[in-house]
Amino acid sequence: MRRPVSLYGLTFSLPLLIWQLLFFVFPLLFLVALSFWTVKNFVMSPDFDTVNWTTMYGRAVFWQAYGATFALAAGAAALTSILAFPCAYAIAFKLSDTARRWAVFLMVIPFFTSYLVRVYSWQIFLSDNGIINVMLGWIGLGPYPLLNTVGATMVGYLTLSFPLVVLLQLFSLVFIDRTLIEAAHNMRCGRVRTVFEVVIPSARVGLVIAALFAFILSFGDFVSPIYLGGGDPTTLSILITDTTKSGQQWPRAAVIALTMIGTLMVVAFAAVQFAYKGKTK
Amino acid sequence: MQRDTLVSFEGVVKRFGSFVAVQKMDFEIRKGEFLAIMGSSGCGKTTTLRMLAGLEAPSEGVIRLSGKPINDLPTWSRDTPMVWQSLALFPFLNVRENVEFALKMRGIGKVERRRRAEQWLDRMQITEFADRNIAQLSGGQRQRVALARSLVVEPEILLLDEPLSALDAALKVRMQSVLKTLQRETGITFVYVTHSQSEAFSMADRVVIMSRGVIEQIGTPQEIYRAPRTRFVADFLGSSNLFSGRVRPGAAGGVELETPAGALKLGGDGVMPADGTTATVTVLDTKTHLSVTPPARSVNVVPVRVVGEEFVGATATVYLETPQGQEIRVQKGHDELADLPLGIGQDLFAWWEPKDGHLVAEA
Ligand SMILES: Nc1ncnc2c1ncn2[C@@H]1O[C@H](COP(=O)(O)OP(=O)(O)OP(=O)(O)O)[C@@H](O)[C@H]1O
Ligand SMILES: [Mg+2]
Numbered sequence: 001m002r003r004p005v006s007l008y009g010l011t012f013s014l015p016l017l018i019w020q021l022l023f024f025v026f027p028l029l030f031l032v033a034l035s036f037w038t039v040k041n042f043v044m045s046p047d048f049d050t051v052n053w054t055t056m057y058g059r060a061v062f063w064q065a066y067g068a069t070f071a072l073a074a075g076a077a078a079l080t081s082i083l084a085f086p087c088a089y090a091i092a093f094k095l096s097d098t099a100r101r102w103a104v105f106l107m108v109i110p111f112f113t114s115y116l117v118r119v120y121s122w123q124i125f126l127s128d129n130g131i132i133n134v135m136l137g138w139i140g141l142g143p144y145p146l147l148n149t150v151g152a153t154m155v156g157y158l159t160l161s162f163p164l165v166v167l168l169q170l171f172s173l174v175f176i177d178r179t180l181i182e183a184a185h186n187m188r189c190g191r192v193r194t195v196f197e198v199v200i201p202s203a204r205v206g207l208v209i210a211a212l213f214a215f216i217l218s219f220g221d222f223v224s225p226i227y228l229g230g231g232d233p234t235t236l237s238i239l240i241t242d243t244t245k246s247g248q249q250w251p252r253a254a255v256i257a258l259t260m261i262g263t264l265m266v267v268a269f270a271a272v273q274f275a276y277k278g279k280t281k
Numbered sequence: 282m283q284r285d286t287l288v289s290f291e292g293v294v295k296r297f298g299s300f301v302a303v304q305k306m307d308f309e310i311r312k313g314e315f316l317a318i319m320g321s322s323g324c325g326k327t328t329t330l331r332m333l334a335g336l337e338a339p340s341e342g343v344i345r346l347s348g349k350p351i352n353d354l355p356t357w358s359r360d361t362p363m364v365w366q367s368l369a370l371f372p373f374l375n376v377r378e379n380v381e382f383a384l385k386m387r388g389i390g391k392v393e394r395r396r397r398a399e400q401w402l403d404r405m406q407i408t409e410f411a412d413r414n415i416a417q418l419s420g421g422q423r424q425r426v427a428l429a430r431s432l433v434v435e436p437e438i439l440l441l442d443e444p445l446s447a448l449d450a451a452l453k454v455r456m457q458s459v460l461k462t463l464q465r466e467t468g469i470t471f472v473y474v475t476h477s478q479s480e481a482f483s484m485a486d487r488v489v490i491m492s493r494g495v496i497e498q499i500g501t502p503q504e505i506y507r508a509p510r511t512r513f514v515a516d517f518l519g520s521s522n523l524f525s526g527r528v529r530p531g532a533a534g535g536v537e538l539e540t541p542a543g544a545l546k547l548g549g550d551g552v553m554p555a556d557g558t559t560a561t562v563t564v565l566d567t568k569t570h571l572s573v574t575p576p577a578r579s580v581n582v583v584p585v586r587v588v589g590e591e592f593v594g595a596t597a598t599v600y601l602e603t604p605q606g607q608e609i610r611v612q613k614g615h616d617e618l619a620d621l622p623l624g625i626g627q628d629l630f631a632w633w634e635p636k637d638g639h640l641v642a643e644a
Contacts, residue, residue, distance in 0.1 A: 182336055183369035185356045187383035187430075197382075201373040 028261070035254035042248045052251045056259075061234070066259070068233035072150070073219035076157035080165045080214040081207065083158070088169035089195070092176075104170070110163045118159050119223050126152050126228070148230030156224025161214040168213060172206020173199070208275035215271075216264055236260055286348075287312045287438060287470050288333065293342035295328050295494075302328045304494040306342070310438075315464050315471045317485035319478065321517070325494040326474040330440050333472065334363045346438075362431035363440040366447070368423055370415045370430070377402065377411040380429045387434065401429040421452050428463070438470040445480065457484055478518060482506065490514050508639040509563055515641055521563040522609050523641075528554045535635075538562055541605040546580040548635025561641045566612040568637040571599065571621055575630050582632040585609055587625055599623060601631060 038047040056062050091103045110118070125131045126146040136142040146152060176199060184198045185191075200207065218224075222237035231238055236256055243253045288310035295303040303325040310316050318326045331337040332344060335356030343350050351359060362383070371379055380398040389397075402408045405425040410418060418426065424444065431439055441460075445453045461484045464471045475481050481488050482502040490497045490505065490513075497517075498510040509515035515523055526540030528547075536553045538545045538560060547553060547562060554560045575582055585601035588608075597618055601609045609631055621629070 177367070177369070179365050179367055179369040180371060182356075183363075183365060183371075184382075184386075186334060186336070186361070186363050187434075188357050188386040189382075190357050193386070197386075198371065201371075204373070 031254050031258055031261075035251055035258055037251045039248055039251060044248060044250060052255045056252055056255045062239065062256070065234045065236050065239045069219060069235040069237075070263070072153060072157070072225070072233075072235065073215045076154060076161070076218035077211045077215035079154060080158055080161050081169075081211045084162055084165040084169055084210070085207075088166045088173055089199070091166075091170055092173035100174075104167070107163045107167050107170075110159075115160055116223055119156050119227050122152070122155055122159065122228055123147060126155070147228065148232065150229060150233070153225050153229035156228040157214075157218040157221065160221060160224065161217045164217070165210045165214050168210035169203070169207055172203040172210075176202045205275045208271055212268060212271040215267060219264060219267075220260060285312045286310070287346065288472075289345045290329075291343045291345070293332065293339045293344060295325070295332060295337065296340040302494055303332070303339075306494075306496060308489060308496060308499055310470060310472060311487075312437075313468045313470055314486045315461070315473065315484055316487050316489065317473045317475055317481035318489045318491060319475055319481040320491035320497075322476065324491045326491060327442055329491075330363065330442055330472060330474050334361045334440055335359045336363075360434070360436050361438055361440055362434065362436050363442065364427050364431050364444045366443045368427040368444070370423060370426055372415050374415075375411070376407060376413055376415070376418070376426050379415065379426055380433055382430065383434045397433055398429075401433045405429045420448050421456065424448065424456055425459075428460075432463075432467070432469070435467075436469060438472065441471065441473045443475055444473075446476070453480075460484060490517065492517070507565070509641055511642050512561055515563045520567075520612075521565050522569055523561055523563050524607075525559060525561040528556055528558050528560050530556060542583045542603045542607060545638070546635045547638060547640070554640065562638040563641055564633045564638050566598065566610040569609065569611045569631055569633050571601075571611055571613075571618075571629050571631055573621065573629060576632055578632075581635060581638070582630050583609070585629055585631045587623055587627045587629065589625065590623055601629065 033046075035052055036048045036050065037044050038049050038051065039045075091100055095103060123130070127133070128143050128145065128147070130146070132146060133143040136144065180198055180202060181194055184194045189197055220237060222235075222241070225231065225233075225235045226238055229235075234242075236259075240253045240256050243249045243256065286309045290306045290308050293303060293306040294301065306329065318329060320326055328337060332339050335351065335354060335358075339352060344352060346359070346361070371382065374382065377398055380401060381394045384394040384397060399408070402411055405428060407422060407425045407429065410422060410426075415423065415426070427444065445456050448456060457480060460471070460473075463469075464484075473481070473485065485502060487499060488502055488505055489499050492513045498505055498514045500510075505514065506518065506520065509518060509521060512523065515521045524538065524540045524542060524545055526538040526545070529537055529539055531537040531544075531546055536547045536556075538547055545562065547560075570576075571585075583603055585603055587599060588602050589600040591598045591600070592615075596612055596614055599611045599613070599618065601611065603609060611631065
């Protein structure tokens with residue numbers, strides 16, 4: 001059924017519409033057009049050639065980077081969710097109202113400082129003669145190579161998305177009907193079991209969305225894999241910078257970027273589908 | 282302690298901070314009875330039930346289940362299933378899974394679980410909704426799911442906290458009979474918290490009336506209705522006329538109450554109060570009679586004036602006032618009132634038999 005567009009409705013949706021056009025649709029259309037341009041002698045010229053797509057998709061490097069990025073982002077989403085949950089659970093169920101307000105406030109503070117600064121400070125901790133290895137040295141251990149490893153990249157991803165994931169999980173946990181938890185206890189469901197039988201299913205939508213955000217942030221992140229992971233494995237974001245640096249290949253970079261956007265759309269759609277599975281409303 | 286006692290509250294107190302929600306509660310719940318706990322809002326009914334379920338710990342006193350103290354037993358180690366006012370059904374499980382939940386928690390195998398759930402779905406007539414989501418059910422159907430979910434483990438006792446309050450009037454009456462039948466057939470002890478006098482009195486074997494964390498009276502509906510033990514209960518039930526006054530020896534023997542409305546003769550049951558003390562007597566509005574001329578007998582007659590009349594189904598309630606301004610109600614069938622002039626301002630005489638007057642405890 002079509003409803004006539006009313007002036008009233010239009011007035012209120014117009015800013016949103018303009019915003020969407022300005023910051024999402026136009027750049028995306030430009031990116032799509034760009035991916036069909038050609039580069040000759042380091043000069044880009046408008047064109048309609050599928051050469052960029054076939055070249056990129058024909059390269060093993062591209063697919064390796066794609067696989068690595070996807071796996072890292074999925075791992076980061078899982079790891080962040082698992083580590084964030086006990087934290088969000090404790091804030092939601094174990095703290096007093098005042099303490100909870102403080103905890104939320106503390107979770108917002110990390111957003112005040114630049115992510116880049118936080119990643120650099122991790123370098124100080126993780127490098128071969130960094131704080132952690134020095135302390136391990138005191139008890140006769142190490143030094144261990146901590147920086148430039150996948151583990152370090154993960155630490156970076158956690159730094160990036162942990163506070164947001166905790167907040168998102170927290171907001172889905174605090175809205176759980178407490179009587180459901182009492183009812184489960186009342187039916188012989190112990191404390192830990194209730195978490196799995198009642199709390200997680202009740203908060204499912206929020207938990208999935210939180211994991212989705214962790215995935216999205218990690219999937220597109222450039223800082224952690226390069227400054228903490230040392231660029232190995234190469235992720236798609238690193239591949240983009242490499243591609244633009246080598247001979248002005250912006251159109252090929254556009255192909256990578258569009259592939260990433262497409263992937264995120266599919267993942268986001270699947271995640272939302274999964275979150276609401278079995279819900280009729 | 283009696284042999285057929287299932288639960289006993291012994292000096293149970295519940296405080297929230299400095300606020301006392303339940304004070305020194307002593308009572309027993311008998312095996313297989315339908316006990317209703319009734320009282321105005323905030324009097325501690327839910328708190329009492331939650332202490333029994335193990336969702337709230339008593340601040341003082343002992344609660345025993347089958348003779349054993351259960352104060353320190355967490356709710357998941359007790360067999361005291363509860364039906365919440367909100368029903369607390371799990372929205373992420375379908376009807377069948379909801380009913381199977383408690384069985385699953387007891388580690389009962391899939392096949393057996395299925396069989397027993399099926400049995401209760403059938404009994405509560407919700408088999409056809411077994412695979413539906415909770416959101417797709419009507420209020421009455423949800424009610425049945427909640428009952429099936431609690432009863433599937435065949436407990437010894439079931440706790441219900443105003444389970445019918447969200448239903449419309451007609452459905453309420455239907456569910457009342459479902460509950461009563463269920464209780465009689467299974468022999469499970471029901472502890473039923475409610476605001477509603479009609480619910481409590483129509484279903485329960487015994488009723489507990491609470492006020493501000495204190496038990497005012499425990500008894501069968503008939504006992505409580507006929508002879509409210511305290512002024513609060515009489516006021517709460519609202520079906521009696523109350524007269525207060527000083528006790529003195531009666532002119533024609535016995536004991537009289539000297540009230541603003543005149544001297545009233547005491548009779549009936551109970552221990553007579555000492556001379557010189559104050560006492561209150563209650564008389565049911567259905568046991569209070571009216572006449573145009575003073576009745577031949579001269580005891581317990583009060584001159585009154587009609588102030589209003591109200592029809593409720595087969596009966597009518599006449600509102601009257603004594604010369605001192607005290608309100609008196611008389612409830613009768615229409616034919617009994619047919620011969621009386623009941624225009625507003627009409628002077629009449631109200632009277633009752635001394636045996637129908639009951640003394641209440643003076644708080
Ligand atoms: N967790 C709590 N903390 C503080 N006070 C509480 C708490 N739970 C209940 N109370 C207080 O204890 C008193 C009794 O509460 P309760 O819930 O038992 O009342 P109720 O008889 O069930 O009332 P209603 O008929 O409105 O449900 C109320 O005054 C309430 O404010
Ligand atoms: Mg209550």
